[in-house]
Amino acid sequence: xxxxxxxxxxxxxxxxxxxxxxxxxxxxxxxxxxxxxxxxxxxxxxxxxxxxxxxxxxxxxxxxxxxxxxxxxxxxxxxxxxxxxxxxxxxxxxxxxxxxxxxxxxxxxxxxxxxxxxxxxxxxxxxxxxxxxxxxxxxxxxxxxxxxxxxxxxxxxxxxxxxxxxxxxxxxxxxxxxxxxxxxxxxxxxxxxxxxxxxxxxxxxxxxxxxxxxxxxxxxxxxxxxxxxxxxxxxxxxxxxxxxxxxxxxxxxxxxxxxxxxxxxxxxxxxxxxxxxxxxxxxxxxxxxxxxxxxxxxxxxxxxxxxxxxxxxxxxxxxxxxxxxxxxxxxxxxxxxxxxxxxxxxxxxxxxxxxxxxxxxxxxxxxxxxxxxxxxxxxxxxxxxxxxxxxx
Amino acid sequence: xxxxxxxxxxxxxxxxxxxxxxxxxxxxxxxxxxxxxxxxxxxxxxxxxxxxxxxxxxxxxxxxxxxxxxxxxxxxxxxxxxxxxxxxxxxxxxxxxxxxxxxxxxxxxxxxxxxxxxxxxxxxxxxxxxxxxxxxxxxxxxxxxxxxxxxxxxxxxxxxxxxxxxxxxxxxxxxxxxxxxxxxxxxxxxxxxxxxxxxxxxxxxxxxxxxxxxxxxxxxxxxxxxxxxxxxxxxxxxxxxxxxxxxxxxxxxxxxxxxxxxxxxxxxxxxxxxxxxxxxxxxxxxxxxxxxxxx
Numbered sequence: 290x291x292x293x294x295x296x297x298x299x300x301x302x303x304x305x306x307x308x309x310x311x312x313x314x315x316x317x318x319x320x321x322x323x324x325x326x327x328x329x330x331x332x333x334x335x336x337x338x339x340x341x342x343x344x345x346x347x348x349x350x351x352x353x354x355x356x357x358x359x360x361x362x363x364x365x366x367x368x369x370x371x372x373x374x375x376x377x378x379x380x381x382x383x384x385x386x387x388x389x390x391x392x393x394x395x396x397x398x399x400x401x402x403x404x405x406x407x408x409x410x411x412x413x414x415x416x417x418x419x420x421x422x423x424x425x426x427x428x429x430x431x432x433x434x435x436x437x438x439x440x441x442x443x444x445x446x447x448x449x450x451x452x453x454x455x456x457x458x459x460x461x462x463x464x465x466x467x468x469x470x471x472x473x474x475x476x477x478x479x480x481x482x483x484x485x486x487x488x489x490x491x492x493x494x495x496x497x498x499x500x501x502x503x504x505x506x507x508x509x510x511x512x513x514x515x516x517x518x519x520x521x522x523x524x525x526x527x528x529x530x531x532x533x534x535x536x537x538x539x540x541x542x543x544x545x546x547x548x549x550x551x552x553x554x555x556x557x558x559x560x561x562x563x564x565x566x567x568x569x570x571x572x573x574x575x576x577x578x579x580x581x582x583x584x585x586x587x588x589x590x591x592x593x594x595x596x597x598x599x600x601x602x603x604x605x606x607x608x609x610x611x612x613x614x615x616x617x618x619x620x621x622x623x624x625x626x627x628x629x630x631x632x633x634x635x636x637x638x639x640x641x642x643x644x645x646x647x648x649x650x651x652x653x654x655x656x657x658x659x660x661x662x663x664x665x666x667x668x669x670x671x672x673x674x675x676x677x678x679x680x681x
Numbered sequence: 682x683x684x685x686x687x688x689x690x691x692x693x694x695x696x697x698x699x700x701x702x703x704x705x706x707x708x709x710x711x712x713x714x715x716x717x718x719x720x721x722x723x724x725x726x727x728x729x730x731x732x733x734x735x736x737x738x739x740x741x742x743x744x745x746x747x748x749x750x751x752x753x754x755x756x757x758x759x760x761x762x763x764x765x766x767x768x769x770x771x772x773x774x775x776x777x778x779x780x781x782x783x784x785x786x787x788x789x790x791x792x793x794x795x796x797x798x799x800x801x802x803x804x805x806x807x808x809x810x811x812x813x814x815x816x817x818x819x820x821x822x823x824x825x826x827x828x829x830x831x832x833x834x835x836x837x838x839x840x841x842x843x844x845x846x847x848x849x850x851x852x853x854x855x856x857x858x859x860x861x862x863x864x865x866x867x868x869x870x871x872x873x874x875x876x877x878x879x880x881x882x883x884x885x886x887x888x889x890x891x892x893x894x895x896x897x898x899x900x901x902x903x904x905x906x907x908x909x910x911x912x913x914x915x916x917x918x919x920x921x922x923x924x925x926x927x928x929x930x931x932x933x934x935x936x937x938x939x940x941x942x943x944x945x946x947x948x949x950x951x952x953x954x955x956x957x958x959x960x961x962x963x964x965x966x967x968x969x970x971x972x973x974x975x976x
Binding site for chain 1: 687688704705708709711712715716718720723757763765768769858859860861865868869872873874875914916
């Protein structure tokens, strides 16, 4: 390789340029966002003294093409496979795991993934079909559906409709929450720029003081979704709801847990809902028996809390509270979590059932640390969350 | 800026100013000059992200202009602001001078009344400075978009004043702790380097570099002990600054073997463990175990 590079010291030759564009294509297949500007700069790097040795070129191109830690970690193998023909098989596998649609489609079974597949193609968010459909059917369908227990949804079309409504709900929530924030903001400092501008009307005397409004910190949502067997009927609607939340609130993080905790924010940021759910089911693979809420929350506190929790953070836990771990462990984890965020909301899909009593061991252990315990068995109960969140 | 310093030279010169860089970072810094792109450094708190910019400024003998980002940071506190108090006095002083409004206006919106904030300062220097945009993830999304515009054009428009073009292009270093996902556009604009906690050898080298007179074998012991501590489940993982403090403390107390004075070693860990829980978690037994392994 170095010989081929050395002869091209005065600008990359056509052969080299072809090879480079091949490499850029390989990177794109591995879901790197390599654009024109990067390719142009890469051509410059290849003619620089750095290209004399492969390791240096690798370091240089890594700094150029990688845009996150995960990409930086994958880069070396892709580079070695392409330029040095090393470990080509492993790199090929890495490329497909990067999230190309075709490869992921094959895996569908898992929580959420299999269930949400419907005969008609689900619309991508924002293309209007989902919103339109809800409106067409009129208020009665909406009313009936919004009060129906998620577990009692029958048929693919009804389920698809509930999914679309859940998604719409998340969008509306976002719009209202932001508006309220602005109306509530109060001035703290005198805004001299505006004050002086206004003073012109008073002959240069700053009589009307204008204040600068400090924008409220955006509300950050951190969702922890219980994906254990007992929650099976609800997981698909909740993931759909969370998908829309992640799309609209940029300040949001999502986690899935059963016997272990999985960080799924990146999967939910995928725009197309079906693709997002497919990636999600891959990430959540390995559902074992039982739910270890305490262990998962401890893990969350230890690894993720430092990064994702801030003062204006609301933690949403979607769970029925059936915990196979130690209740003491759960209580300790909840106490720790309570100290580090603004509010903890526990959403239990079983609460809506007649004759419900909070007797699940996990619920009893967690209850003292929960700010709001609310039902989440139908769309109305999800919508009821909004006024609560708006007050935070 | 025109002549990029070779990569090895950068590493050596960084070491001369007290920063022990790994190879990848040296390459990234070389590319910054070669491609004239900003460098985004990510990593946990305490890995020495800010130090990179300081060392870079020292290497080039350039001024370091630092901008700390925070929530609510806006153009007036990052770019420029008019000195309103002085403007008001100037208007008052000229009230009966008989000058026309246009003359007064031209006067009070002149350079004289302009307060430079870090971003404007960075593009108006004769000699290219190092601009450190610290913890960019703490600023709002709007600010990120604004920053992106500045980083691609290196010019600023002040409505009352006109367009200010960059006199020299600064070397820009951005750091992020990852508290918020940065936009793809900003990531793509920058070169990227993930900074991890230094490996044991490099940490020992840093300790020796910063703490002259520290015994090499002892520095290695400290570095191993710190690496062991970082593997414990702590709420606040000790950074490089903490291990430097600790090394200085031990050296000041005349300790030169971790296993020789276990009580002193345990007591001085307050330089490293900064929450009550972490302090409680690392019992004298844990300290002894870690120290034993480090020897």
